[in-house]
Amino acid sequence: MNEPLDVLIAGAGPTGTTLAIDLLRRGLAVRIVDKAPHPFAGSRAKGIQPRTLEVFDDLGVLDAVLAGSSDYPRLGIHLGPVTVPWRMFRNREPSAGVPHPNTRLMPQYRTDSVLHDRLGKLGGRVEYGRELAGFDQDDTTVTATVTGAGGPERITARYLVGADGGSSAVRKHLGVGFVGETDDQDRMLIVDAVTTGLSRDRWHVWPGAKGRFAGACPLPHTDLFQWMIRLAPDEEPPDGEEAVTRRIQAHTRDRHLAVRDIRWRSVFRPNIRLTEAYRRGRVFLAGDAAHVHTPAGAQGLNTGIQDAYNLGWKLGQVLAGADVRLLDSYEAERLPIAAGVLGLSTEKYEGFAKLDPSSLRRGKDEQQLSLTYHGGPLAPAGRDRTKTLRVGDRAPDAALPGSRLFDTYRGPHFTVVAYGPKATAASGELDWPAVGAPLRRITIQACDSYGFEGDTLLLVRPDGYLGHIATRDFLESTSAAVRTMTPEVAG
Template identity: 85%
Template sequence: MNQTLDVLIAGAGPTGTTLAIDLLRRGLAVRIVDKAPHAFEGSRAKGLQPRTLEVFDDLGVLDDVLAGSSDYPRLGIHLGPVTVPWRMFRHRERTDDVPYPNTRLMPQYRTDSVLHDRLGQLGGRVEHGRELTGFAQDDTSVTATVLGDRGPERITARYLVGADGGAGAVRKHLGVGFLGETDDQDRMLIVDAVTTGLSRTRWHVWPGGKGRFVGACPLPHTDLFQWMIRLSPGEEPPAGEEAITRRIRAHTRNRAVAVHDIRWRSVFRPNIRLAETYRRGRVFLAGDAAHVHTPAGAQGLNTGIQDAHNLGWKLGQVLAGAGARLLDSYEAERLPIAAGVLGLSTKKYEGLAKLDPSSLRRGKDEQQLSLTYHGGPLAPAGTDRTTTLRAGDRAPDAGWAGSRLFDAYRGPHFTLVAYGPEAAAASDQLAWPAAGAPLRRLTTGEHGFRRSYGIVGDTLLLVRPDGYIGHIATRDFLESTRAAVRTMAPGVTG
């Protein structure tokens, strides 16, 4: 008889692999399957936002991500014989509370590779060429049928997560509606290719009439450009080096440009869709399986990674004995975020068609540092707060004991931070269960922490494993914190 897994994940892109990493480091039994015969080879989603960099720091992959990426180049907007320089992102210096303030550029195949390497370090592996074709669930488990070279296999798991993309099987098998629209007449050819006759110091854009444009972004640490060619309605997408070169030259009027050695090619249609629910029973949706975006603003991949970071610790806690209602908070927290991000990326994409310069500018909204779960089931309104933070907000970085708070937060644990003697005494008295995520207790009186967290007096803060504030107590330290912990941990009674 097959052993029952804790979690089966369908889809080994950034979302599914992030989830598998988080679950494996919690000691859970996990398998991750993907119907593709090998890892993804294209650049596709290439922007990594500051909040995602913080997730990568937590997962232990940030050094590899920084080594394989770069800051975004300036745009060069070609208007006939004139090239107008344009900075998409304002360069920001790191601060005590935001250590990674700038969006990074890295092709998706390299992001996948870094995450797959980390998965391997934890003893996991992606099972490529394995397609989930169906499943059934009951009150205790999900049994999926997975088809591979050796025929069908039945895999039983306590939970199933569909991270298998906008056309994936899990959402379709659940019968969950995918609300929104797809404009089949609005298509973009994306090509990764070696390119001659073009400077690598700029992200080149050639605007055109009726929103048609051609763009070429140099991919860092490679000799490749990602070409983006917005096609006319009814236009047959060119294929092959010569045809694509002719199409580019016809638009840019630059006879020196040529593409060679095409590594990847895809025709993209801007889907704008949101799943009507993120969960049915023991089956969850994450990433593009739950929400698909336009490419503008570099939001889709980042939102999916943060879906996984939100869901992972909750699955771990419930599998360890926490109340099952904790899993309801996944949709409650993440679906409104995706709805807002869809609106942002759609607005940016529509601006491109109108040649609106503001559509090329990126700011704090895209960086996802200010996203909050305040008012949700784990962060009800009306609880204690500091002068700058509420429960549900991102926990900022700060100096601590000659190091950083993010160093203390890194890992699959909760963190309890006490400022002041009353808060420290309550921290010492708080019982914590042996099952599930452990608790790390910190006591600090440092000015940098006080400034970053808006502290004015004794304060006890509980930081969740995903780096968001789970509770703030400025009075009634022990009892209010204990009540908050009951919603997130197994068997807290004393």
């Protein structure tokens, strides 16, 4: 019998591909299948938040993302003959702790392309036209049936991850509830097209009666705009260049506007739902398969990528021999985050239709830099802390002589950061297993963004969150934290 695959991933959007990249760089055997016949061609999710930029830095795709994206343009709110400028984001300069402080604008097809290119460089590839038809699991494996042009194939893996979107076949086969609502009366036509009669220095918005609006966002490094047109409850969505142009002109009352060369068209319905569970046995859900959002606030894609980034190192560690209970922390950490983000994006969407000024602003809540895992199984209350940080916080960046702290964190390893002579001595004595994620040790002399007040030893998880802080009992307490996240150290 062939050795089982380590992980089978269903769905090759940003979430599934991020997970595949992270697993492949850990040396795991991975396959990723997608029922679509080819890569996604539309713009759909287009905002990339600062925390996601940090993930992309770690995964080796940041330069390509920055080259293919732009800062968000100002809004231009058209009120009859008057256009009111409005800035959703206050662009900030990089700081010691936050090297990428601004949200970037990039159409999803380009994000997918960058991730797929990185996947290929690691030896992986997306198997398109391959649909997961069902699966069974036992105590050690999951056996899935995948169909395609060549007929059905049975694939046995140690774990299965469903990153296959809001209509997830994996979630449905698990029988996990997807709680929430879909408003079929609230529909939005989304069109990527070349547009004449519009400047590209604004995200144009035309408010209308009863919450109707039209918007046109210039997609960077293209000649395209993404049009968003909120439809009346019984309105037939226009199709084709002439019909879409007539609809735009009727709403904007601008006869100079016209679309041509439509690249992608979709009718979106606000679907606000959250899974009842992120895991059943050896099967996990991630991204839109676990939570679907309104497009407001650019949260869905980013939350899905954070799901994958949280899950990847935990799967790698358990496959290397860590306690299987580590996988319980995936749902415990990510489900509350998704619930909070869902509420935020819903509030922004409802306010946007009313042109509520607060709904048009974007700030730290959307950027996902302040999300924490406080109180979770890997960050229980009562642990040591610094003046500014607690266990479960994102580990910020910092300037070091000739480099940055993020340069040390980059890669699939844990990091121990020692500040002060006692912490440095304990760092050198800390035992580490020979299997699973390796350990990198660093001693630093000063670091304002970490709030050190005396000797401190930090354990930074592979996903860039603080797994332990020790200001006393350095070796004993850190060793105890290590044992919850790694295989046993051989005697």
